[in-house]
Amino acid sequence: MATNSALKNQLANKQDAPKKVSAQSLGLKALLSTPTMKKKFEAVLDKKSPQFMSSLLNLYNGDQGLMKAEPMSIVSSALVAATLDLPIDKNLGYAWIVPFYDSKKGHTAAQFQLGYKGYIQLALRTGQYKAINVIPVYEGELVKWNRLTEEIELNLDGATSDKVIGYCGYFKLVNGFEKTVYWTREQIESHRIKHNKLKDKKALNGVWKSDYDAMALKTVLRNMLSKWGILSIEMQKAFTEDEAEHEVKDITEDSSVIDGDFEIVDDEQSEQPIDTEQTEVSFDDVQ
Structure with missing residues (x-):
C-alpha cells in the first residue's frame, strides 16, 4: 500500500511534468509562446526573431480571414517566409500569408505565396x-x-x-x-x-x-x-514553396503535442495590435 509520502511525491512529479497540449487546439498567440516555436524561429532568424513574430501577430490581428485559419498552417507559412528572409507585411508585396478554405479537409488554412518583389529580391541575391x-x-x-x-x-x-x-x-x-x-x-x-x-x-x-x-x-x-x-538553391526552394499546401503536423518536433508552459488566451482579448518596435515579443496583449 502506498504511503502518504509516496502519494505526495507522485502528485508533485505530475505537477512538475511538462504540459502537453495538442498543437491544433492552441490559438496563434499561445502557439508562438511555446518554447518549441520560439526555438524554431530563433534557429532561422536569430536576433530578428522577435520582430518577425511581432509582424506575424500584427498581420494576424489585422486580417479577419486569417483569424479563421488553422494556427499551425499560419506558422508553417511564416516559417517559409522566415527561411527565405522575406517580410510578410502584405503592403510590402514581398510575400503573403493567405487564408483559403480547404474543401477536402473542411477547414480554413493559410498558404504561403511569394510576391513578384520577393522573386526579384531572391534573384538579386544571386x-x-x-x-x-x-x-x-x-x-x-x-x-x-x-x-x-x-x-x-x-x-x-x-x-x-x-x-x-x-x-x-x-x-x-x-x-x-x-x-x-x-x-x-x-x-x-x-x-x-x-x-x-x-x-x-x-x-x-x-x-x-x-x-x-x-x-x-x-x-x-x-x-x-x-x-x-x-536559380540559386534559395530560389529553387521559393519556387517549390510558393502556393504549396503543407501538412500542418510537420511543423512541430512532435506532430501531436507541444510541451511547455504557456497561457491559453481568451480570443476576446486578442484584438489589440502590438508595438513592432519592441525588442521582445509580448504575448500578454495580443493573439
Missing part, C-alpha cells in the same frame, strides 16, 4: 542579374511585339487610358544574356482560370481579388525565371 524588372503595359503603350524574336517596342509616354492590356518582364544577366517576355491580359486571365482552385474558375480570390496586377506581374516573372533564369 549576384547573377545585372537588371530585372516587370511592369504593366497600358493601353496605347505597346507599339510592337514579336513573339519569335522577343523584340518589343513600348512607348511609355503613350498611354491613352488606365486600362492594362498586358505585362512585360525583362532581365539581363551579368554575362550579357537577356530575356524579354510579354503576356497579354487575356493570357494572364487564361492562366489564372486554369490554376484557380475554386469551383467557380472565373471567380477572383485571395491576392488575385485584392491586388490583381501584383499577381499578374508575379505570374510573368515566375514563368520567365523558371524557364530562362539562373
Whole structure:
C-alpha cells in the first residue's frame, strides 16, 4: 500500500511534468509562446526573431480571414517566409500569408505565396542579374511585339487610358544574356482560370481579388525565371514553396503535442495590435 509520502511525491512529479497540449487546439498567440516555436524561429532568424513574430501577430490581428485559419498552417507559412528572409507585411508585396478554405479537409488554412518583389529580391541575391524588372503595359503603350524574336517596342509616354492590356518582364544577366517576355491580359486571365482552385474558375480570390496586377506581374516573372533564369538553391526552394499546401503536423518536433508552459488566451482579448518596435515579443496583449 502506498504511503502518504509516496502519494505526495507522485502528485508533485505530475505537477512538475511538462504540459502537453495538442498543437491544433492552441490559438496563434499561445502557439508562438511555446518554447518549441520560439526555438524554431530563433534557429532561422536569430536576433530578428522577435520582430518577425511581432509582424506575424500584427498581420494576424489585422486580417479577419486569417483569424479563421488553422494556427499551425499560419506558422508553417511564416516559417517559409522566415527561411527565405522575406517580410510578410502584405503592403510590402514581398510575400503573403493567405487564408483559403480547404474543401477536402473542411477547414480554413493559410498558404504561403511569394510576391513578384520577393522573386526579384531572391534573384538579386544571386549576384547573377545585372537588371530585372516587370511592369504593366497600358493601353496605347505597346507599339510592337514579336513573339519569335522577343523584340518589343513600348512607348511609355503613350498611354491613352488606365486600362492594362498586358505585362512585360525583362532581365539581363551579368554575362550579357537577356530575356524579354510579354503576356497579354487575356493570357494572364487564361492562366489564372486554369490554376484557380475554386469551383467557380472565373471567380477572383485571395491576392488575385485584392491586388490583381501584383499577381499578374508575379505570374510573368515566375514563368520567365523558371524557364530562362539562373536559380540559386534559395530560389529553387521559393519556387517549390510558393502556393504549396503543407501538412500542418510537420511543423512541430512532435506532430501531436507541444510541451511547455504557456497561457491559453481568451480570443476576446486578442484584438489589440502590438508595438513592432519592441525588442521582445509580448504575448500578454495580443493573439
